[in-house]
Amino acid sequence: MTEANTPKTKKDGIVFNIQRYSVHDGPGIRTIVFLKGCPLRCQWCANPESQQRQPELAYNDNKCIGTEECFYCFKACPVGAIQKKAEKIQVDRELCTNCGSCAASCPSQALNMYGKSMSAKEVLDTVEQDSIFYSRSGGGMTLSGGEPLSQADFATELLKEAKRRRINTTIETCGYADWEKLEQVCAYVDNILYDIKSMHPVKHQAFTGVSNERILENLKKLYSSFPNKAITVRTPVIPGFNDTEQDILAILDFIADMPGVHYELLGYHRLGEPKYNYLGKDYLLSGIMPLAQNRLAALKQLVQEHFNSR
Numbered sequence: 001m002t003e004a005n006t007p008k009t010k011k012d013g014i015v016f017n018i019q020r021y022s023v024h025d026g027p028g029i030r031t032i033v034f035l036k037g038c039p040l041r042c043q044w045c046a047n048p049e050s051q052q053r054q055p056e057l058a059y060n061d062n063k064c065i066g067t068e069e070c071f072y073c074f075k076a077c078p079v080g081a082i083q084k085k086a087e088k089i090q091v092d093r094e095l096c097t098n099c100g101s102c103a104a105s106c107p108s109q110a111l112n113m114y115g116k117s118m119s120a121k122e123v124l125d126t127v128e129q130d131s132i133f134y135s136r137s138g139g140g141m142t143l144s145g146g147e148p149l150s151q152a153d154f155a156t157e158l159l160k161e162a163k164r165r166r167i168n169t170t171i172e173t174c175g176y177a178d179w180e181k182l183e184q185v186c187a188y189v190d191n192i193l194y195d196i197k198s199m200h201p202v203k204h205q206a207f208t209g210v211s212n213e214r215i216l217e218n219l220k221k222l223y224s225s226f227p228n229k230a231i232t233v234r235t236p237v238i239p240g241f242n243d244t245e246q247d248i249l250a251i252l253d254f255i256a257d258m259p260g261v262h263y264e265l266l267g268y269h270r271l272g273e274p275k276y277n278y279l280g281k282d283y284l285l286s287g288i289m290p291l292a293q294n295r296l297a298a299l300k301q302l303v304q305e306h307f308n309s310r
């Protein structure tokens with residue numbers, strides 16, 4: 001491992017991106033901190049680089065200047081995982097240990113590491129650079145990922161530090177974690193964005209790798225344990241998985257006895273698709289197009305009418 005990828009202390013976390021000036025994922029202008037690691041494998045996941053907990057190597061063929069020009073990566077790899085392929089390279093993922101040496105030697109950033117070790121102070125010092133925007137817009141820091149609860153202790157450190165610096169906090173979570181971890185983290189969160197991807201346990205298992213039982217149970221506990229927190233349940237609408245009226249009505253039914261909980265639909269997008277290729281992974285939904293605007297609008301209308309009739 002290179003120095004940047006080696007946790008400096010036990011308290012450090014693995015962060016793969018800090019995105020500034022976001023107007024999604026919480027109120028106002030926000031800085032999104034993306035933590036690595038997730039127990040789910042949603043087939044549509046826009047952040048495949050988030051799923052594995054440890055830093056991992058990405059290779060973008062388009063940026064490689066060619067093995068005739070440099071081939072520094074070959075010399076840097078201690079395990080022989082890099083070979084020539086049509087004047088460029090290929091990475092043998094079976095051999096690769098994600099040590100990062102090749103990425104450090106690559107002059108064109110064709111090779112890159114997703115994820116690096118950071119302390120809570122380092123993260124918050126970056127987040128705080130935008131505090132002027134937060135105070136004007138009601139924004140703050142959002143923890144995302146990956147699944148922030150898979151680094152629950154680090155997430156708690158980040159949130160505590162944000163609170164100490166009077167920064168508003170939001171978390172985006174799939175809700176799949178031990179209840180104690182969810183409870184621990186949410187104690188320091190102002191807004192909770194909580195995904196319910198489907199009410200159907202078998203479909204949920206098939207498309208995300210886990211059943212939805214624990215997720216649904218955790219939402220009930222969250223609602224009763226934190227009556228004053230702002231909770232928004234969200235559903236990414238994925239064609240062929242959960243894009244029927246019945247799918248959405250079943251979720252609305254589940255949250256019907258949780259007054260005050262907001263609900264939002266997110267349109268499926270394929271912005272993450274190229275990253276699957278960089279990681280040597282297959283994108284299983286490559287033939288699936290985003291939902292037509294009018295179908296998504298009709299589902300949003302359904303949600304609106306449901307709330308109006310309550």
Ligand SMILES: C[S@@+](CC[C@H](N)C(=O)[O-])C[C@H]1O[C@@H](n2cnc3c(N)ncnc32)[C@H](O)[C@@H]1O
Binds near residue numbers: 045
């Ligand atoms: C990347 S996830 C991270 C937080 C957490 N792991 C979760 O799934 O809620 C953030 C949000 O992006 C949504 N999302 C992921 N991939 C998507 C895609 N291809 N299209 C639309 N929304 C997507 C998720 O449903 C979630 O609401």
Ligand code: SF4
Binds near residue numbers: 077082091096099103
């Ligand atoms: S990250 Fe993988 S391919 Fe790159 S030097 Fe390390 S082992 Fe070799």
Ligand code: SF4
Binds near residue numbers: 066108
């Ligand atoms: S070091 Fe980078 S640019 Fe050079 S051959 Fe390897 S991947 Fe291509």
Ligand code: SF4
Binds near residue numbers: 039041042046174
């Ligand atoms: S739970 Fe979130 S981060 Fe994890 S695979 Fe699904 S969409 Fe991606």
